[in-house]
Structure formats: structure tokens, C-alpha cells
Amino acid sequence: MTATTAPSTAPVLDLKNLTRRYGSLTAVDDVSLRLPSGARHAVIGPNGAGKTTLLNLIAGTDRPDHGTIALGGTDITRTATARRSGLGIARSFQQPSVIGELSVLDNIVLAGWRHHPLRRGAWWRPSRYRQHAESATRHLEAVGLADSAARPAADLSHGQRRMLDLAAALAGDPRLLLLDEPAAGLTDGDIGRLLTILGGLPSSVAIILVEHHVEVVAELAETVTVLAAGRVLITGPTKEALAHPEVRDAYHATAAGQIGADRDGAPEAAPDGVRDTAEARG
Numbered sequence: 483m484t485a486t487t488a489p490s491t492a493p494v495l496d497l498k499n500l501t502r503r504y505g506s507l508t509a510v511d512d513v514s515l516r517l518p519s520g521a522r523h524a525v526i527g528p529n530g531a532g533k534t535t536l537l538n539l540i541a542g543t544d545r546p547d548h549g550t551i552a553l554g555g556t557d558i559t560r561t562a563t564a565r566r567s568g569l570g571i572a573r574s575f576q577q578p579s580v581i582g583e584l585s586v587l588d589n590i591v592l593a594g595w596r597h598h599p600l601r602r603g604a605w606w607r608p609s610r611y612r613q614h615a616e617s618a619t620r621h622l623e624a625v626g627l628a629d630s631a632a633r634p635a636a637d638l639s640h641g642q643r644r645m646l647d648l649a650a651a652l653a654g655d656p657r658l659l660l661l662d663e664p665a666a667g668l669t670d671g672d673i674g675r676l677l678t679i680l681g682g683l684p685s686s687v688a689i690i691l692v693e694h695h696v697e698v699v700a701e702l703a704e705t706v707t708v709l710a711a712g713r714v715l716i717t718g719p720t721k722e723a724l725a726h727p728e729v730r731d732a733y734h735a736t737a738a739g740q741i742g743a744d745r746d747g748a749p750e751a752a753p754d755g756v757r758d759t760a761e762a763r764g
């Protein structure tokens with residue numbers, strides 16, 4: 483495939499008119515979005531709004547029926563998922579994808595090897611292993627897991643697994659990090675640690691955060707896109723987006739479990755929390 487590379491001033495991500503249909507359902511409906519390098523952007527909306535589908539389209543695990551995706555000015559609409567990873571897109575999942583039988587360190591060594599554009603041969607060969615182990619240790623330090631490096635990943639708590647999944651995503655030195663509900667299932671303490679870690683990432687890494695916790699969005703995101711039934715309701719600065727009347731109304735529906743609810747249907751942000759958080763930023 484031919485790739486057209488634009489100057490480095492190109493947005494890190496440029497989505498144009500993305501649409502994904504499943505039969506008669508349009509999960510992502512004509513979504514356009516331009517993010518500058520180092521953006522801190524959140525995508526919010528009710529259950530079924532199309533947030534995960536949008537991440538799948540960007541990561542390449544799903545394909546749009548219409549529209550284009552450019553990464554740093556290069557059209558990647560038809561580029562395979564593995565190649566997108568090599569180009570700098572990394573993702574952490576709602577369910578952490580760690581290998582329980584491997585040590586915590588080896589999970590990251592393997593992730594670093596997978597992301598390496600020139601990877602060849604077996605990752606555990608000593609020369610390659612040493613090459614990746616040093617940076618793997620740095621990534622574990624960044625997520626607070628260095629002390630657990632030698633433990634089997636299976637021994638980690640849910641919160642620690644999520645941090646390990648995040649370290650695995652960072653192991654490829656991404657320029658675009660896709661985070662799908664990173665705070666889901668975390669304790670308040672773990673959420674605090676997550677905020678510190680994500681807040682400390684270098685500006686060379688742009689983040690797209692799908693998250694139901696409004697306080698996490700308010701703390702981390704500079705800009706927000708609100709999706710409703712696959713369409714963009716609003717894209718703008720976080721404070722403005724969260725204070726938008728339709729967003730406020732939508733979050734009022736939380737009390738009925740229709741938006742912002744966790745998988746058990748419990749509301750994660752009271753309507754007043756939206757207002758208070760948005761005002762706190764201003």
C-alpha cells in the first residue's frame with residue numbers, strides 16, 4: 483500500500499467522516515476528529531454510544547464502512563492492526579491482556595519485542611532479552627510495579643493488572659495511546675495512582691481516553707468528544723463539553739442507569755458531580 487507522509491505539523495490523529503454499521507445499526511456515524519500531537523482527549527457518552535467501536539476503528543481491529551483515518555499525516559485507514567502498532571498506536575483494554583504464567587517483567591519485555599518494528603526470532607534469546615529488559619524495568623517503575631517485577635503476573639491484583647496492561651501499552655513508545663475505561667473496577671487509591679501515572683506521561687504521547695468516571699475525565703482530559711448514538715454531540719474543551727446542557731441532561735439520566743453506569747448498572751458520577759467537576763476546573 484502507498485502511504486503519503488505529511489509534514490510533522492500534521493495532527494497525530496485525523497478522523498474524517500468515520501462510519502461503522504452493523505446491519506441496520508450505525509454504531510459510529512460520520513465522526514470527524516483532529517487531535518494535535520500530545521493531546522489529552524476523552525470520549526464519553528452513554529452505554530452503546532459507539533466509544534469502543536471508535537477505538538476499534540482507530541486501532542484497526544475493526545474497519546470503517548466509510549471515512550478515513552490518518553496518523554501523523556499518514557493514511558492508515560486500510561493498514562493492518564499490527565502495522566498500526568508499529569507506527570505508534572498502543573491500546574490498553576477494558577480487560578487487562580496480561581499473560582499470567584509470565585513474570586511481570588517478562589510481560590513487558592514481550593510487549594516491547596512485539597512492538598519493535600524490526601522484531602525477528604525469539605524474544606527470550608539473551609541478547610534480545612537484555613535489549614528490552616532495561617526499558618521494561620523503566621516502564622514498570624513508571625506504573626509503580628518495579629518491586630513486583632519477578633512475580634508471576636497471575637499473582638497481581640486487578641488494579642495491578644491494569645497498571646501492567648498500561649505498562650505493556652507504553653512498552654512500544656507509542657505516540658497515540660488508546661485507553662478503554664482504564665479506571666473501571668479500580669479502588670479510589672488505584673484511581674489516584676492511575677491519575678498520577680497518566681498525568682506524568684510525556685507530551686510526546688497523545689491519549690484518547692474512553693471513561694465513565696467523570697472525575698477522571700475532568701482531571702486528565704483537555705478536550706472531550708461526547709458521542710450519542712454514534713454521532714458527535716459536541717467536541718470541545720473539557721469544561722465546556724461537560725457543562726453542555728445536553729451532556730448535563732444525559733448525565734442526569736445516570737440516576738436511571740442509562741449513562742455513565744458501570745457494568746453493574748451503578749451510577750459512577752452523580753449529576754451534580756458533573757457540574758462540580760466542570761466548575762472546579764474553571
Ligand SMILES: Nc1ncnc2c1ncn2[C@@H]1O[C@H](COP(=O)(O)OP(=O)(O)OP(=O)(O)O)[C@@H](O)[C@H]1O
Nearest residue numbers: 504507508509527528529530531532533534535536
Ligand atoms: N461486533 C458487533 N456486532 C454488532 N453490533 C455491535 C458490535 N460491536 C458493537 N455493536 C453495537 O454497536 C453499538 C456501539 O457499541 P460500543 O461497544 O461501541 O458502545 P460503547 O459506547 O463503547 O458502550 P459501553 O459504554 O457500554 O462500552 C452498540 O449498540 C453495540 O451493541
